[in-house]
Amino acid sequence: MPRTCLVVDDSRVVRKVARRILESNGFDVTEAADGQLALDACRQHLPDCVLLDWNMPVMDGITFLQALRKEFGPDNPPVVFCTTENDMDHIEAAISHGAQEYIMKPFDEDILTGKFAQVGLL
Template identity: 55%
Template sequence: MKSCLIVDDSKVIRMVAKKILQELQFETLEAEDGHVALELCKRKLPTAVLLDWNMPVMNGMEFMREMRALPGGKDVIVVFCTTENDISHIQEAMEAGADEYIMKPFDSEILQAKFQQVGLIEE
C-alpha cells in the first residue's frame, strides 16, 4: 500500500488530509513539524509527503532538503501544501526538489488531481 506522510503544524489540516488520502487508499502518517517528520523518514520512507512550508522547529524547506539527503529520499514524491502562494515561493520549492505545489485551502478534488499529476494515483 502506498503511504503518505502529512507534515503540518495544523491538526485540522492533518485531519482533513488524512481523511482524503485514506479515501484514495493511502496509509497515512502524521507529523506536526519537520523534525518529527524527519525522524519518521529515518525509520521508513513514505511513498509521498504532503508538506507545509511554515512550521515551528523545522520548516518544510529544511525538512525536504534533509529528507532528500537520506538513502532513497530522492524517490519520495513531495507535494507542498501551503498558504505561501507567491511565485517566488513556488519556484523556490520546485527548484529545491518539490514535485508539486498545492495552495491552502484545498479539497479532495485538488489533492486527487495533484496526486494524479505526479503519478501516485491513476485517473
C-alpha cells in the same frame, strides 16, 4: 499493499482533512507536526510520498525538504507542498529544492487528488 503518505503540518485540522481524503483514496497515512518529526519518521520508515506544509515550528518545510533530499536522493519520496505561500518565489524554491508539486490551502479532495495524479501517485 496500500501506498503510504506522510502528512506534515503543524495544524491538526489540516492533517485530519488530508488524512481523510488520502485514506478514502487508498493511502495509509502517518502524520508529523513539524519537519524534525517528519525527518525522524522518514528515517524509521520512508513513505511513498509526503504532503508538506511550509510554515512550521522547529523545522520548516523547505528545511525538511532539503534534509530529505540530501539523505534519500532527489526524487524519492515524491513531495507535494501544501501551503498558504502562493508567490512565485516560494513555488520556485520548493520545486528547485526537489518538490514535485505545489498546492494552495485551502484545498479540497479534487485539488489534492488531482495533484497526486499528476505526479503519478493516484
